[in-house]
Amino acid sequence: TGSSRPQRMLKAVQKNATKGDPQSVISAIDYYCRHKEWAMNVGDEKGLILDSVLTEVNPSMALELGTYCGYSSVRIARLLSPNSKLITVEFNPAFAAIARQIIAYAGLQDKVTIVEGPSADLIPKMKERFGLKSFDFVFLDHWKDRYVPDTKLLEECGLLKKGTVLLADNVICPGAPEYLKYVRNNPRYESRYYKSYLEYTKAEDGLEKSVFLG
Numbered sequence: 605t606g607s608s609r610p611q612r613m614l615k616a617v618q619k620n621a622t623k624g625d626p627q628s629v630i631s632a633i634d635y636y637c638r639h640k641e642w643a644m645n646v647g648d649e650k651g652l653i654l655d656s657v658l659t660e661v662n663p664s665m666a667l668e669l670g671t672y673c674g675y676s677s678v679r680i681a682r683l684l685s686p687n688s689k690l691i692t693v694e695f696n697p698a699f700a701a702i703a704r705q706i707i708a709y710a711g712l713q714d715k716v717t718i719v720e721g722p723s724a725d726l727i728p729k730m731k732e733r734f735g736l737k738s739f740d741f742v743f744l745d746h747w748k749d750r751y752v753p754d755t756k757l758l759e760e761c762g763l764l765k766k767g768t769v770l771l772a773d774n775v776i777c778p779g780a781p782e783y784l785k786y787v788r789n790n791p792r793y794e795s796r797y798y799k800s801y802l803e804y805t806k807a808e809d810g811l812e813k814s815v816f817l818g
């Protein structure tokens with residue numbers, strides 16, 4: 605049978621990007637997905653907002669829920685300080701396999717740990733498995749109906765600390781209405797919306813940044 609969209613994305617990276625150069629990997633994926641075949645990467649426009657929030661937070665320990673092909677893993681990991689780490693959770697093994705190769709092509713494999721499986725099962729095991737106390741930054745980009753339950757789980761597992769920043773993709777399109785209600789009417793979060801566009805399209809979408817107040 606034919607190739608998959610993630611496999612074609614990896615091919616585009618191998619063909620058009622420079623090994624060890626994260627920016628060229630990002631540009632190759634954005635070019636492919638804008639001109640050849642759309643894919644659900646956070647993309648270049650929302651990616652600039654992700655970059656600016658990351659630069660502001662400068663996290664030591666970052667978590668990403670929803671790796672897909674690793675585009676945002678590369679965007680995040682390329683901006684991390686030395687010794688800072690990204691843990692990224694992906695449910696779909698085929699996606700995880702492609703992401704591993706794209707992250708390695710960018711030369712960021714030492715900063716990124718991909719964990720395969722359902723976020724609901726993996727989050728409660730994070731402290732013991734990675735010897736970490738809490739996350740400074742969380743990027744939510746997985747199934748939109750998992751944003752609220754997984755945020756509550758992160759709270760319950762003591763994985764958020766005062767000042768932890770949650771950044772959620774797709775709060776408008778496809779939409780995460782329950783999540784917006786949860787973080788916006790919650791005294792434990794200070795939330796704001798960054799208006800942008802759905803990746804590679806003219807449709808509205810945006811990122812919600814929510815600071816956990818402890």
Ligand SMILES: O=C(NC/C=C/[C@H]1OC[C@H](O)[C@@H]1O)c1cc([N+](=O)[O-])cc(O)c1O
Pocket residue numbers: 644645646670671672694695696699745746747748773774777778802803
């Ligand atoms: O479903 C989306 N993301 C969640 C992905 C879910 C699937 O990929 C990761 C997970 O293992 C699952 O198999 C999504 C969808 C659109 N979209 O326009 O449909 C745009 C986006 O940025 C998105 O993150």
Ligand SMILES: [Mg+2]
Pocket residue numbers: 644645646745773774
């Ligand atoms: Mg998304």
